[in-house]
Amino acid sequence: MRIGVMAPARGLDPARAAEVEAFVALTFPDVELVVHRQCFLSDGHFAGPDAARAAAFLDLANDPAIDAIWFARGGYGSNRILSRVMPELGPAARDKAYCGYSDTGFLLGALYARGVGRPVHGPMPIDLGRAGGDVTVTRSLAWLTRGARAGLEPSLGGRPAAAFNLAILAGMIGTPWLPDLADHVLMIEEVSEPLYRIDRMLFQMAHATQLKGLAGVRLGAVRDVQANDPPWGETLESMMARWCGEMGVPYLGRAEIGHDADNRVVPFGLA
Amino acid sequence: MRIGVMAPARGLDPARAAEVEAFVALTFPDVELVVHRQCFLSDGHFAGPDAARAAAFLDLANDPAIDAIWFARGGYGSNRILSRVMPELGPAARDKAYCGYSDTGFLLGALYARGVGRPVHGPMPIDLGRAGGDVTVTRSLAWLTRGARAGLEPSLGGRPAAAFNLAILAGMIGTPWLPDLADHVLMIEEVSEPLYRIDRMLFQMAHATQLKGLAGVRLGAVRDVQANDPPWGETLESMMARWCGEMGVPYLGRAEIGHDADNRVVPFGLA
Numbered sequence: 001m002r003i004g005v006m007a008p009a010r011g012l013d014p015a016r017a018a019e020v021e022a023f024v025a026l027t028f029p030d031v032e033l034v035v036h037r038q039c040f041l042s043d044g045h046f047a048g049p050d051a052a053r054a055a056a057f058l059d060l061a062n063d064p065a066i067d068a069i070w071f072a073r074g075g076y077g078s079n080r081i082l083s084r085v086m087p088e089l090g091p092a093a094r095d096k097a098y099c100g101y102s103d104t105g106f107l108l109g110a111l112y113a114r115g116v117g118r119p120v121h122g123p124m125p126i127d128l129g130r131a132g133g134d135v136t137v138t139r140s141l142a143w144l145t146r147g148a149r150a151g152l153e154p155s156l157g158g159r160p161a162a163a164f165n166l167a168i169l170a171g172m173i174g175t176p177w178l179p180d181l182a183d184h185v186l187m188i189e190e191v192s193e194p195l196y197r198i199d200r201m202l203f204q205m206a207h208a209t210q211l212k213g214l215a216g217v218r219l220g221a222v223r224d225v226q227a228n229d230p231p232w233g234e235t236l237e238s239m240m241a242r243w244c245g246e247m248g249v250p251y252l253g254r255a256e257i258g259h260d261a262d263n264r265v266v267p268f269g270l271a
Numbered sequence: 272m273r274i275g276v277m278a279p280a281r282g283l284d285p286a287r288a289a290e291v292e293a294f295v296a297l298t299f300p301d302v303e304l305v306v307h308r309q310c311f312l313s314d315g316h317f318a319g320p321d322a323a324r325a326a327a328f329l330d331l332a333n334d335p336a337i338d339a340i341w342f343a344r345g346g347y348g349s350n351r352i353l354s355r356v357m358p359e360l361g362p363a364a365r366d367k368a369y370c371g372y373s374d375t376g377f378l379l380g381a382l383y384a385r386g387v388g389r390p391v392h393g394p395m396p397i398d399l400g401r402a403g404g405d406v407t408v409t410r411s412l413a414w415l416t417r418g419a420r421a422g423l424e425p426s427l428g429g430r431p432a433a434a435f436n437l438a439i440l441a442g443m444i445g446t447p448w449l450p451d452l453a454d455h456v457l458m459i460e461e462v463s464e465p466l467y468r469i470d471r472m473l474f475q476m477a478h479a480t481q482l483k484g485l486a487g488v489r490l491g492a493v494r495d496v497q498a499n500d501p502p503w504g505e506t507l508e509s510m511m512a513r514w515c516g517e518m519g520v521p522y523l524g525r526a527e528i529g530h531d532a533d534n535r536v537v538p539f540g541l542a
Binding site: 043044045076079080083167170171172173174175176177178196199200201203204207208209210228230231232233234246 | 315316347350351354438441442443444445446447448449467470471472474475478479480481499501502503504505517
């Protein structure tokens with residue numbers, strides 16, 4: 001099995017890439033990891049210019065010899081290649097999985113909106129650097145290689161699901177890149193935001209015309225919450241209940257996704 | 272002429288309110304400023320609970336003896352009263368102007384979307400505290416009281432327009448609160464954001480299905496830009512040209528709006 005790695009947003013440190021290659025060689029000996037050299041480009045904020053990131057994605061997506069694309073890491077920038085890559089996807093792109101989270105949710109969402117391949121929210125190569133990161137990245141690798149269910153988000157089953165970073169979800173609302181999530185359980189997680197911004201994004205989610213008909217919403221980890229001035233004075237649970245109430249959709253409780261080592265795998269659709 | 276003041280987001284300091292009342296008494300003696308006591312409530316982040324802010328807005332909007340509502344200040348929270356207030360607006364609400372900017376753009380946009388009254392982007396009472404703030408707030412007062420054009424954004428004329436803080440505009444995209452801006456010149460401004468976030472919001476604007484058919488986009492002041500890690504390396508002019516190009520809408524250059532003393536008046540629609 002051949003898994004291609006490219007970086008649609010920020011780049012991957014070559015040393016980290018070497019660690020990931022060594023880890024995969026040891027733990028998944030039947031996997032050939034194809035790390036696209038684009039991962040190591042640098043252009044300001046990004047792993048190379050938009051054109052280079054788009055070309056690398058298409059190299060791997062349209063290659064019938066690649067079984068899955070594992071996004072190297074997030075950051076910011078996946079949205080900037082959507083217009084370039086989505087119209088250029090050929091038949092080989094439909095027959096593979098795409099795994100990542102955070103900023104790469106722009107690509108997962110756009111692929112799911114068009115029914116291309118099997119988008120999967122899951123840990124990325126960069127996560128090997130976390131404490132316990134070997135367990136973390138194994139969840140994605142085990143799902144991609146043998147459909148192992150041990151790393152799946154525990155509430156999954158029975159209903160289709162999708163998982164997004166809240167800021168990325170909010171940034172897709174009102175655009176054609178947001179998939180139809182009717183009857184899906186939507187899982188959201190967040191990192192490095194103050195609570196007033198989280199509240200504003202939940203407002204947008206709750207009022208989004210495109211998100212009518214969700215089966216329910218679950219909240220993943222909310223990490224590194226930034227200071228709110230003045231103090232916010234409301235719990236995340238209360239915020240979720242309030243906005244889901246305004247949305248007319250059940251708040252189903254917590255989900256084990258997030259920007260941390262506990263991040264689990266959420267295949268888009270039925271798992 | 273009676274101008275009502277209420278605070279849909281954060282509260283107004285009583286001392287500032289007294290200054291504004293004194294200023295208006297001196298410079299616009301024919302204006303009776305009706306400062307709703309809700310302005311001085313405090314509930315965590317907000318000028319009172321959602322219910323109190325909504326009730327104050329409706330008190331003034333539905334009062335036939337009030338000719339205009341001048342929002343006291345922004346902050347965060349105007350979005351949280353939309354569902355409560357918009358269905359409750361009566362005939363008197365249609366016959367008045369509503370003036371503010373920043374977070375209060377949620378209300379201006381929702382009112383414009385439903386054709387209620389005359390929403391106006393313009394300086395607010397809080398702006399009297401800026402250096403040169405007397406000139407700043409006079410622009411709004413002179414427009415509201417006698418339709419004075421001296422304080423209008425200088426590029427206005429001929430085509431309908433609307434002005435928003437970019438984060439507020441982005442937060443309305445995909446919801447029923449965003450007005451139809453076909454054939455409008457859209458002016459945007461921003462404050463306290465890093466450039467990668469501005470880029471992400473411009474992406475959403477450029478790809479928003481609801482914003483197809485704009486006559487053009489103008490960029491106002493972008494203040495207090497937060498550090499970007501790594502450095503962004505692209506000018507705002509280049510970003511505007513790039514995203515307007517992807518949107519298929521002309522970038523028309525700068526506009527004199529923003530979170531500063533130079534902020535001008537932009538009546539929604541034809542001025």
